[in-house]
Amino acid sequence: MSFDINGWIKGKITPLFEEIKPIKNDGCITSPGNMWSLKKEVALHLYIPSYYNIIKNHFKNWYYFDPFCGSGLFEFTKHSILKGEKFPGSPIIALAHKEKYPFHQYFLSDKSKNNTNALNSRIKKLYNLDIGIETFDFTSSIKSVEHIDDRTGYDSCLAVIDPVGYAVIPWTDMERLLKIKTCDLFIVVMTNDLHRNLSAALNPEQNDDKGLTNFLGNDSWKNCETGDDIVKKYRQQISNFGRYTEIINVNRIGENKIYDIILSTRSLGGMNVMKGISEKLQQVTTEKIQSQAISGSGKIKPLDEYC
Numbered sequence: 001m002s003f004d005i006n007g008w009i010k011g012k013i014t015p016l017f018e019e020i021k022p023i024k025n026d027g028c029i030t031s032p033g034n035m036w037s038l039k040k041e042v043a044l045h046l047y048i049p050s051y052y053n054i055i056k057n058h059f060k061n062w063y064y065f066d067p068f069c070g071s072g073l074f075e076f077t078k079h080s081i082l083k084g085e086k087f088p089g090s091p092i093i094a095l096a097h098k099e100k101y102p103f104h105q106y107f108l109s110d111k112s113k114n115n116t117n118a119l120n121s122r123i124k125k126l127y128n129l130d131i132g133i134e135t136f137d138f139t140s141s142i143k144s145v146e147h148i149d150d151r152t153g154y155d156s157c158l159a160v161i162d163p164v165g166y167a168v169i170p171w172t173d174m175e176r177l178l179k180i181k182t183c184d185l186f187i188v189v190m191t192n193d194l195h196r197n198l199s200a201a202l203n204p205e206q207n208d209d210k211g212l213t214n215f216l217g218n219d220s221w222k223n224c225e226t227g228d229d230i231v232k233k234y235r236q237q238i239s240n241f242g243r244y245t246e247i248i249n250v251n252r253i254g255e256n257k258i259y260d261i262i263l264s265t266r267s268l269g270g271m272n273v274m275k276g277i278s279e280k281l282q283q284v285t286t287e288k289i290q291s292q293a294i295s296g297s298g299k300i301k302p303l304d305e306y307c
C-alpha cells in the first residue's frame, strides 16, 4: 500500500490547531501568517521528538533557542476560507512537546515588546509557566547559548532562526551560532527576497548591495544569477563549519519558491533525521497543506465540502 501523504500531514496539523484553542481568541497581538508558514512549523514539530531521542543519550542539558519567537500565534490574514484562523508559532510548537520531549531551558526572545508580552501571557495560560521571555535583538540574544560547548560535559541546543527577510541575520552573527558544535539549526531563508534584490543589485548602475554582502559575509553574490544560487552558496558556507545540511523548499500556492528551510547539524544521527524530514516534506505541496489545514481547523466540516 502506498504512503498516504495527505492523511499523514493532516495527522500532524490537526493536533496543533487543537493545542491553541484556549488562547485562540485571547485578544493579544498575532503575527501575520500565510499558508506557506505552516511548513516550517510542521518541520520543527517533526524534528523535536527525534532530536530529543538522540541527544538524551549524549548530553546532560539541552536548550531550545528561538531568537525570533514572535507572539506565539500567527493568523491567516488574507486567506479566503481561513481568514482569522490561527496556528501555533515556533515557541508554542516547542512547548507543546514539553511533557514527552522537554528541553532544560527555553531561550525565547524577539525585538518586539508587544510580541514578547503576548507570548508570555499565552505560555502562562497554556502551560502555567513563567519562562522569562526577553526583548532582545538577534545579535544580543546569541550570548545565551554561545558558550554551551565550552564547558566540561558540554550541552546541546536547537536554534530556530526565523527572521523577516534576510537583513537581520548578518553572517557575523550566524557564524557565532555555526561555531557552536553542539547546536542544531533550523534557518528560514527568504529565497524570493534574495532573488529580487539580487536582480536589482546586479544592475550595472547599482552593482552593490550591502544587504546581500552582510547576509553572506562576502560579495560572492556577484557571481550568482538567482536566489537559489545564493542559497546554494550559503549552504556551502554552513558546510565549511563541518556541518551537514538539508533543505526543504516552500512554494507559494501555484507559484514559485517563497523560502527555503535549511537544517544543519554536526551529528550523523541528526543528519539522518533531517534527511528523512526533508524527503517527506518535499512531497508536501502548499496546496496539500492548505486542504488539510482547512479540514484540520474545523472551519469546514467534511459534509460542507459537498454542499
Ligand SMILES: C[S@@+](CC[C@H](N)C(=O)[O-])C[C@H]1O[C@@H](n2cnc3c(N)ncnc32)[C@H](O)[C@@H]1O
Residues within 6 Å of the ligand: 031, 067, 068, 069, 070, 071, 072, 073, 074, 088, 089, 090, 091, 109, 110, 111, 112, 115, 136, 137, 138, 139, 162, 163, 164, 168
Ligand atoms: C517570521 S516572525 C517569527 C515567527 C515565529 N518564529 C513563529 O513561528 O511564529 C519574525 C519575528 O522576528 C522579529 N524580529 C525582527 N527583527 C528582529 C531582530 N533584529 N532581532 C530579533 N527579532 C526580530 C519580529 O518582531 C517577528 O516577530
